Amino acid sequence: MNNLLKNLKTDFPAGIVVFLVAVPLCLGIALASGAPLFSGIIAGIIGGTVVALISGSKIGVSGPAAGLAVIVADSITDLGTNAEGVFDMQTGFALFLSAVVLGGIFQIILAFCKAGIIGYYFPNSVIKGMLSAIGIIIILKQIPHALGHDVIPDGAEAFFQSDGENTFSEIWVSLQDINPAAVIITLISMVILILWEQGFMKKIKLFQLIQGPLVVVVTGILLGNMFLGMDGYNLAQDEMVTIPIASQEGGFLNLFSTPDWSRVFSLEILVIGITIAIVASLETLLCVEATDKLDPDKNVTPTNRELLAQGTGNVISGLIGGLPITQVIVRSSANIQSGGKTKMSAFFHGILILFSVLLIPGVMNMIPLSSLAAILFLVGYKLAKPSVFKEMKAKGRAQFIPFVITIIGIIFTDLLVGIGIGMAVAVFLILRKNLNTPFSFVEKREEGEPTLIELSENVTFLNKASILQTLNLIPDNSKVVLDITKSKYIHPDVIEIINDFEIHAKNTGIELTIKGRFDEDKSNPVAKFRDNVKNGNNDKKSYLNTVFNS
Template structure:
């Protein structure tokens, strides 16, 4: 009884804050769900379905209680490419497989490993995605259709702008009027972010801007493209069939599912970690969060909706609005469902150009060079990886850019791990004593350089090899040292290595250092 009373008391304290926060998140999510769907080349209702599942289902299961899930701009580019090349029918099977991969990864407790991602690659990926969103959505702001690639959108924009400008004052639809609404949306969002009254901070700029653009377009009677949503949300559901799942036999679609699972997981868990830094409440359980996302994407695939991730924009709005428990995320899904079910005619009045303006603003923030400030402190290499990742995504595709970024990160790590500075120093008072100083990792990659130094040692020298500044020495380098001693014993040369230091730094350190090499001086070495 006492436990039930305590739970009821806690709910009474937190529910008002969660309810208010859920309304704020709902207002943020509503335009973004539709805008991201349009940017993905999908009907707006598909994004709303994903938002509803992200709230009602994933919100209940989530391992990060204050994180809010839904369609994310980070996957819009991947979905657009997939739909453009293979048709909308291919998205369901790909998303089903991606969800299964995430679910399996969560059960296998791989959540932490999905976070092992170089920040330079992550920021470069977000920048590349942001640039692609801007390049595609500026066409949508003109009531035109975006092209299949970022380069095509860039090259085609001047012509589209000239055509839209020539339609000013036309009666059969005007790209110029649509552009005006999109620009006005961006301007209002920027002004609201900079100048909004303190008492109205809970109202999201995207909602204010889209509402203003919608009212203005209706008042002026502008003939622009508007959102098309079904009167019955059930009409937006396209159930995936077993025959559809057979499409996964296509290696391209299979790899698209793997890429979608990885990118969605990395974005979700990085967002969850960021949300943890925003509040003092319960910390995220990354494996549970990964499994919850897998369930969500599996369900989205079954009903033919958009993929989802944990979204930092909605999540930060949730925390800033004072959310205390997962009830806020769940309720925001309920508000989405109720609004779409009861007021679809309101959504149909929204100009598509205004939603495109929201996405352009979002894309610019994703591609903001502010991330470079954090990378600068680590040198030029992370900045180069950031730039290469972003530009490769823009000029090729998302998967190629991310893979190249990872490859560069691994190559950089391998290069730094294999660096070794070798110096031979003779004792000034006794030239029969020398010290082989090494700084870094002594691996097989440095055998040629080490060989060259050893061959230059004078006959009769006792060689001391301190390992205090060696992070690691492998079997190849150790064999080289012991072989050198065996070969030059007749010339009076000796090799002295401290056994304890060797045991700590040599691969297979559980073996006794005395067993490594046949020379008597190595096995009975004195400390240097």
């Protein structure tokens, strides 16, 4: 507790920044999901409070899951459409909430099954590609907001948007609909943020306490009010933050929803719940891995505890009308770059969202989206700095290619699909490298010297093709030494290739010497197989018995 409190001077300002970034994202994701706007706010509050307190992550921040927006939208539509084809959003959303609760329960089960280790199997090149791609997408997605074109705020990272446009075409459309007031606010905000990053400003104690993003928001509110009534400069409602305000009848509690349990054990709800659990867990584990890499203190998040925290958060979020929750890289990176040190910054952000909708929704609705766009421009730039590309290029093609492919994949599809493409490329390069290096090949240097083929420590079935090709290239009437003394494991398929080559060598005048038959280790499948060959027992049944009995 003492450690949490001693970092309040950095955690509280960071929490304010994350709060300012989170509110429009909560609303945008809810809108993209076809759900009530307040459901995104609920998910933000639960992600910032319940999940933050249970999680072992010091700087990760959770909220509504952008990667689930399409799944949420489709699920609400399917569940809310009756046999006559009539759609009722309230019915569909209430049924969907029961699936969110089930998804959270499944995540808790995954936590106790120690499934958190999955995140460690993603290569660094893919994780860094994901971070850079998110940075680029943040910048691209905020350009329309910076220009004052905000008919449909988009909170998801998906390339195709709900208004029929895509990431790039939306920018072109926004260039035809520029609001000078939004541009002025964006430019002034950028100047303030860049000024706050300068070394001389950080030495002034007052500016250490007052964060640049907070100054940007206050400036945006003042400029927005100044432009009111000015022809051609007035900011429209869709260019401002829009927090739902509780009506007099029912008050604040009227904004919450409860699940419909009538079909909770139906196959349809179970499938949606399992889908939410798998996708949300995968997105969380990827963000955990990426956040830990961004963390200047290099803390390591306990992944199984994170799944437990996310599962608990989703159960509570579903029970009170919130969207599914994951750890979110945009908020987490904003938290890190704003100086957050402990989970208190994430907790403060959740409390601030709650207080803002309770106490000052009117003030929050005066914040121009162009002010927030400037804040996110800086966040995006820090994620996708040119130095990151130089660093990855310097590491060689095996690292740079998956890095670039992941970026392209995420930008033109969405987060999970892009990562899947990057992973496929990374695995292909690993397999290709593995296929090319199962052995060393030394050709004869002088007349009469043998060709030396030395197998590596582990030779798998993936090496069959390259070994077979190499053996087939050996000319007739030559000398070959096949050294297997360093091999601790040789796959039976490769053993069969060597055995066939022994027979081929006798028929083509090749003088073959095999060093190291593992004869002293009769438990080794290589030795057992060769004993069978020596004894003339080389039929298929004997071969299979050798492999499977080993």
